[in-house]
Amino acid sequence: MAIEPSPAIAALIRALEALPGYGPRSAQRAAFFLLAPESQKKLQALREALDGAMHVRRCRLCRTWCENELCAVCSDATRDRSLICVVESVQDQMALDASLSWPGLYFVLSGRLSPLDNAGPGEIGLPELAERIELGLREDGLREVVVATSYTPEGDATAYYLMSMVKKRWPDLRITRLSRGLPSGLEIEYTDLASIAGAVEDRRGL
Amino acid sequence: MAIEPSPAIAALIRALEALPGYGPRSAQRAAFFLLAPESQKKLQALREALDGAMHVRRCRLCRTWCENELCAVCSDATRDRSLICVVESVQDQMALDASLSWPGLYFVLSGRLSPLDNAGPGEIGLPELAERIELGLREDGLREVVVATSYTPEGDATAYYLMSMVKKRWPDLRITRLSRGLPSGLEIEYTDLASIAGAVEDRRGL
Numbered sequence: 001m002a003i004e005p006s007p008a009i010a011a012l013i014r015a016l017e018a019l020p021g022y023g024p025r026s027a028q029r030a031a032f033f034l035l036a037p038e039s040q041k042k043l044q045a046l047r048e049a050l051d052g053a054m055h056v057r058r059c060r061l062c063r064t065w066c067e068n069e070l071c072a073v074c075s076d077a078t079r080d081r082s083l084i085c086v087v088e089s090v091q092d093q094m095a096l097d098a099s100l101s102w103p104g105l106y107f108v109l110s111g112r113l114s115p116l117d118n119a120g121p122g123e124i125g126l127p128e129l130a131e132r133i134e135l136g137l138r139e140d141g142l143r144e145v146v147v148a149t150s151y152t153p154e155g156d157a158t159a160y161y162l163m164s165m166v167k168k169r170w171p172d173l174r175i176t177r178l179s180r181g182l183p184s185g186l187e188i189e190y191t192d193l194a195s196i197a198g199a200v201e202d203r204r205g206l
Numbered sequence: 207m208a209i210e211p212s213p214a215i216a217a218l219i220r221a222l223e224a225l226p227g228y229g230p231r232s233a234q235r236a237a238f239f240l241l242a243p244e245s246q247k248k249l250q251a252l253r254e255a256l257d258g259a260m261h262v263r264r265c266r267l268c269r270t271w272c273e274n275e276l277c278a279v280c281s282d283a284t285r286d287r288s289l290i291c292v293v294e295s296v297q298d299q300m301a302l303d304a305s306l307s308w309p310g311l312y313f314v315l316s317g318r319l320s321p322l323d324n325a326g327p328g329e330i331g332l333p334e335l336a337e338r339i340e341l342g343l344r345e346d347g348l349r350e351v352v353v354a355t356s357y358t359p360e361g362d363a364t365a366y367y368l369m370s371m372v373k374k375r376w377p378d379l380r381i382t383r384l385s386r387g388l389p390s391g392l393e394i395e396y397t398d399l400a401s402i403a404g405a406v407e408d409r410r411g412l
Contacts, residue, residue, distance in 0.1 A: 002300075002303045002304045002305075002306060003278060003279055003299065003300055003303040004278070005300070006262065006271065006272045006274075006277070006278070007258075007273065008255070008258035008259055008261055008262050008273050009259070009262060009271060011251075011254070011255040011258055012255040012256065012258065014251070014255070015248070015252040015254075015255035015256075016225075016252070016255075018245075018248040018251070018252070019222075019236050019239070019240075020232070020235055020236050020239050021227065021228070021232050021235075021236070022227070026226070026227050029226055029227075029297075030225050030226050030227070031259075032295075032297055033225070034256075034259060035262055035271055037316075042221070042224040043256060043259060043260075045220070045221045046221040046222070046224070046225075046256060047253065047256045047257065047260075048217070048221075049214070049217040049218040049220070049221035049222075050218065050221075050240075050249060050252060050253040050256065051253065052213075052214035052217055052218065053214055053215070053237075053240060053241060053249060054249075054253075055214055056212065056214050056215060056241055064209075065211075065215060065241055066212045067212050067213065067214050071212070072209060072210070072212070073209055089238075090238060090241075091235075091238055093209065094208075094209055094211070097208045097209040098208040098209075099208075100208060110243075
C-alpha cells in the first residue's frame with residue numbers, strides 16, 4: 001500500500017531511466033530534481049531542446065547530424081574538398097576534428113560492420129559512401145579517402161571492406177587508414193600491450 | 207576551427223548537463239544517444255514525460271506532487287486521518303511510505319529551516335501546515351503530528367520550531383518525532399559514531 005508516484009511522475013522517471021548512466025534511483029532523483037519549483041527553467045530548457053532535436057537531420061553530403069541541408073564542415077569553403085575521412089559516428093568525427101589535424105571533409109557511417117548486430121554494408125551506409133565518392137570524383141577532384149575506424153575487430157573488418165570496395169571500383173583513388181601506434185604523452189610502461197604490439201609491427205623508418 | 211555541434215544539438219547537450227549526475231562528457235553522450243535513429247521512441251517518451259510534468263501540482267491537503275486536486279494518500283479512505291506525519295520532501299515521504307509503517311496522512315514541507323539558504327518558516331510552508339492542522343482538528347479529529355525530519359542540525363532546528371509552534375497554539379495536540387537510534391540490520395561495529403551516541407542517549411527501558 002506504499003505510495004506510487006503519480007502517473008506523470010512515473011512516466012518521467014521511466015523516460016529518464018532510458019538515458020545512459022541512469023538507473024532507477026538516479027532517474028527518480030533526476031525526476032524530482034526537474035519537478036522542484038526552482039528547476040522550472042531547466043525543465044523548460046530540456047523540453048525545448050528535445051523539441052529542437054526533432055529537427056536534427058543528416059547532412060546531404062557527409063551524413064553528420066545538423067539542422068540544415070549541409071553541415072558546417074561541408075559548407076566550409078576553407079576545407080580541402082579533395083580529401084574525405086570516413087568515420088564510424090558523429091562522436092568520432094567530433095573527436096577527430098577537435099584534434100585540429102584534419103583539413104578535409106568527412107563521411108559519417110552509421111557504426112561499423114558487425115554481422116552479430118546485423119550491421120552489414122547497407123546498414124552502415126556504404127552505398128551512400130560509394131555515391132559520395134562518385135560525386136567527389138566528378139565535382140571536387142577527390143584524391144584520397146582516409147578510413148578512420150578504430151583498431152578493433154569490427155573496425156578492422158570495416159576498413160578492410162572499404163579498402164576492397166575502393167580498390168575494385170576506383171583503382172586510381174588513394175585509400176589510407178589512420179596509423180596505429182603508441183598514444184602520445186603516455187609512458188610505454190603504462191601503455192596497453194596491444195598498442196605496443198601494434199607500434200612494433202607498424203614501426204616506421206627514421 | 208574544430209566542429210561545433212549544431213545549435214539544436216548544443217542546446218540539447220546544455221539542457222542535459224543540468225541533470226544531476228551529468229557533466230559535459232556524459233551529457234554529450236546522452237545527447238548523441240537520444241539523437242540516434244534507434245532511440246527515437248525514447249526521445250519521444252522523454253518529450254511527452256516532460257510535457258506531462260508541466261501538469262504536476264501540489265495536493266491541496268498535503269502538498270505532495272500529484273496531478274489531481276488531492277493525492278492518492280489524502281483521498282485514501284483507509285488512511286487514519288487523525289495522524290499527520292510532517293516530512294521535508296516528496297522523496298522522504300515516498301521512502302517513509304515504502305517502509306509500510308505509517309498508517310496516517312502526510313504533510314510535505316518544502317525542505318527544512320536553513321537560514322543560510324534563506325529558508326525560513328514561510329519558505330518551507332509552515333503557515334500552510336498550521337492551516338492544515340486547524341483543518342484536521344476541525345474535521346478529522348486530528349490527534350497527533352509526527353515530525354519526520356532528519357537528525358541533522360537543520361532537521362533538529364525544524365523539529366524544534368514545529369514543536370514550539372504546536373505546543374504554543376494547540377497545547378492539547380500530541381507532537382512526536384521519529385526516534386533516533388541504531389539502524390536495523392547493521393552491526394554496531396559498522397555504525398557511525400553519531401548514531402551510536404544517539405542510541406545511547408535515547409536508550410529505552412526494557
